[in-house]
Amino acid sequence: MIDEKLIDSLKQRAESGDRSVLRSSELKELFDALKSLPADERKDYGQAVNELRRELTELLSGAQAQRDTLPPIDVTAPFAPNTPSDKRPHLLPANHGSRHPLMTELDTILDIFYRMGFMAVESREIDDDFHMFGSLNFPEGHPARDDYDTFMTIQTDKNGQPFISPAHTSTMQHRLLSSQREQLEKGKPIAAVIPGRVFRNEDLDARHEHTFYQLEGVYVAEGVHTGQLIATLRTWLNSYYQKDVKVKMQPFYFPFTEPSFEFAASCIFCEQKGCNICSHTGWIELGGCGMIHPNVLKAADIDTERYSGFAWGFGIERLVMLKYNVEDVRYFEAARLDFLRQFT
């Protein structure tokens, strides 16, 4: 169909890295010939010419890669031969460096909780249905699950359930409670914070991210009451903002706490006089909290007559956005130096 000699010569040119082969008159003629062919031959011929073009492109990129492939080096050496001493490997200027603002903030927050006596456990980024929902008193098919637009994987666990990208750091509660239960028997509390990435399957815009950071807190001991939950959050906020911050609890519903609340801090930007940041409400909503539901404690084999506890969760991005007036949540994970180097 196509002259073998012509094919060979074109391929040779491609192999040698001659990029003009794709625009060559020979190849163009082959394509032009298509129009003059009888209809029943066109299909096969067309395929053959296209295949030739594809092969040539592949050979060219192979040739390019071959050319771009650099010779091996002595990987054990500290620098290359003949490197002048002023161009030897060196670190970049310290003032170019930056820590990610979310991580800096998280460290600040963790530090407060360390000082308050909380240990830290990191959250998983892929988990199973039991930890994300089942152990947290979300029955199968419960409407409360609809509030979490979770990502799921094609791969499944041994029960055939897809794995889940956790939508909250509470996915670690059951593990934490189970592994720390013996603390209670020693008369010591379970006191932990759980930082981690969480995921919501939603479309991105300046205020919505599918990936964000949360900090969960868990405290279980004998005699824990709701007033202590409020006091703990308030103590943290006072330390974080270095101001006297009030905390407002609004009754809410979560399956894994009873009672459940959304908590808000008095607006530190306007001292509750009303400003744009707090939408003139005087309050800034921060997260959810509540007394751990007895079913969650029972799932971890904790005696709910004797022990009680509280838990909370809040997002980190919002705190950073408030602090620096960051206008778009998507910048956090955009790897843009324009953004990052402002946090040197």
Added chain:
Amino acid sequence: MKISLNTIRAFNARYHCADDVLAIGTDQLMDRIGTQLGALEGFENYGLQFDGVLLVKVVVCKPHPDADKLHVCEIDDGGVAKAVERTEQGLVRVVCGAPNVREGLTAVWLPPGVTVPETAQKEPFVLTAKELRGVVSNGMLASARELGLSDDHEGIVEVDEQMTPGTTFVKAFDLEGDVVLDLENKMFTHRPDCFGFMGVARELAGIQGMAYKSPDWYKAHPEFLKPAGSTLALTVKNEIPQLVPRFMAITMDKVKVGTSPLWLQVELAKVGIKSINNIVDYTNFFMLETGQPMHAYDYDKVKALSSSEAAIVIRQPRAGEKIKLLNGKTIEPGRTAIMIATDQQLIGVGGVMGGSETEVDQKTERIILECANFDMYSIRRTSMAHGLFTDAVTRFTKGQSPLQCPAVLARVVNEIASTGNGQVAGEVIDDMHHDNTTNGETLHAPVEVSKGFINQRLGLDLDDQGIIKLLANVEFQIQPAHGALSVQAPFWRADIELKEDVVEEVGRLYGFDKLPLDLPKRDMTPIVPNALLHLKADARSLLSAAGANEVLTYSFVHGNLLDKVGQDKSQAYQLSNALSPDLQYYRLSLTPSLLNGVNANIKGGYSHFALFEIGKTHVLGKTEDDLPKEFERIALVIAADTKAAKAYFAGPAYYEAKYYLVALLEAFGLAGQIRFETLAEDDSDAAVACYAPGRAATVYAGQERLGRLGEYRAEVRAALKLPDFCAGFELGLTPLLAACQPKAYTPLSRFPKLSQDITLALPPEVTYKEVYDALADELEKRKPEQTLLGLTPVDIYQAEDTTKRHITLRLSVGSYKRTLKDDEVQAMLRAAAAALRENIRTEQV
């Protein structure tokens, strides 16, 4: 969910339920709702849009001289409207095109200067006195659509209620100062009773410490009206009692379907429900009142679709069965859906939406009213599967109490009968399967809970009487029992099963804002630090101080990126439901995401930089407890454009990345243990795929394989538009943590150190490390007692067109015992060089 405060006040007053719950003022009340009931999404001063709207009597109604369809009316507004042109009799002339306008009618007038209520929320349209075919019309008589009550624009609204002309619309329908609250739905997920305004009314009393008493008709065993005349045959067969614990139905005859009374239309419109007809509106209104959805069927249509007498069958659908719904859509319901059928075909999706074939319409004369209870999980599945989100679904998915069905059904029947819109035509049918051990008084067994338990969980010190009062205010029954309290929730409460549920109730009614704020008390045992988190923090500090920029990138990547770096997608966990096409796989390593950011930043004007990330990666494979393996990683990429590479660096980028890596590892105490080996060819680890063989290395610390370091393959560079000067590393943090060593200290010597350089010529196959290690070994063997050796690179030289390198190393020697002499150091170096010549064929230069 929307609730009108005036509706609540009127309801409470009509049935003597409670003192005025609005007495504290709207602002205060909204605050209390915020702290004791839940978040307010917003509120609306609903009455404002009817400002200036008046009820009037049509006194004169004559055909328009110049238009067939128009009438010229003179209306009596009691002289209320100001600044309006009047006839000698004091009436106001209005032109009206509605077919139903007539003398004697009480209508709703929108005077000039008034905003048409329907447009108030959109683009406000203000009426004027306007000429219509030569006759001036002062404003207009309103249709239901113009009042924002329904879509009805066929005619003007007819006011049935006895009203004095000139009464304001706002006053006539109790809209003065009315505030419609929009309460957050989520907090009522376990409070089905609060999906009715009566439930919210009860809470508003309870949270203010006021007693609430439900209306007499709201009880577990109401009386039903007896059939007034001949009866209509109806059978009900429930084949799925596990999904339909209760199904009540009653037939009514002599039904007059028509427009709803105006008060009813207003009540529905307030909360965003459009009026349809009086029968449907009544069922909707009592749903708004109690939270219990109902459905009305046209009896004759049901009968026509039954084999003989009207027969309702509750069952699951058969394969291939379809139903046309009230919204006009036809669906094939899932096999587990709850269907309402005749004995021949489907007529409704239970608890979700009725079917169009049995719809109540203007011709309907006989109806079946259904008041039932459905399994919330099944309702949710069906709703999600077919995208049907109705007011009934919202309520049934919260798990309504089956015990309130009789009261609500009796209520709607009574209302229809007492307004002369129909009469009962059969005994009520009650197919009840709920385990009714308390004779319908309560859903769950009473909860025994002590004062001590409640106080402990709340940090309070309430006495029994205090607790009893709070709970009795919202109609709980409390008895002393075994030294504790036996708390029985009223029949409409589905959420009180555990002691903690009672604690929540007491706390909320008492006011969580009044709890004592004490911190937990605990001993001073220090917490155990999280070594990995601290390692990450240290690495972050170190690299950022070394001029590198920390980035965070998504845990998910597009398949294209994996292709570009040559990673095998089949090794990655794959997302099945991501909205964004960019999120397809869990990333296999961090490096591709970093490389993805290189070109954009160069184009953004940054000529050279180092990006690093600390994060998790996932490769197909499970842990012992059946969870995907999760890897903790750190990666860094350094890049420079051509100009910067020339200005600041020389030689392969590999060495620059290596310098960063060594600096990092030395900070973790690994100075003497780091090893770089050429990448193994059979290394199938996903993290390896991007590296260029021959210009990349595997990194070890002692026995731990930490990760890889290197430049990237030409294909990767091309695909990601990387500059030539680009290299990086990626390490596992878990092996790094395992390898970490405490820093070692070497005591200082009092004697001066000596330094001498040695230059060795290497055969091509010998590596720098071999020379360095061999020389260090030989020197170690030959060094004087109690001396310390140091060996550092000074220069590497390679003449053009040769393969031989000359390596210059600087030896520094110090003794703890004496001052060393130059010649003994020189002799030591010579001897070592001689040995090297034997062993690895290097020549001293």
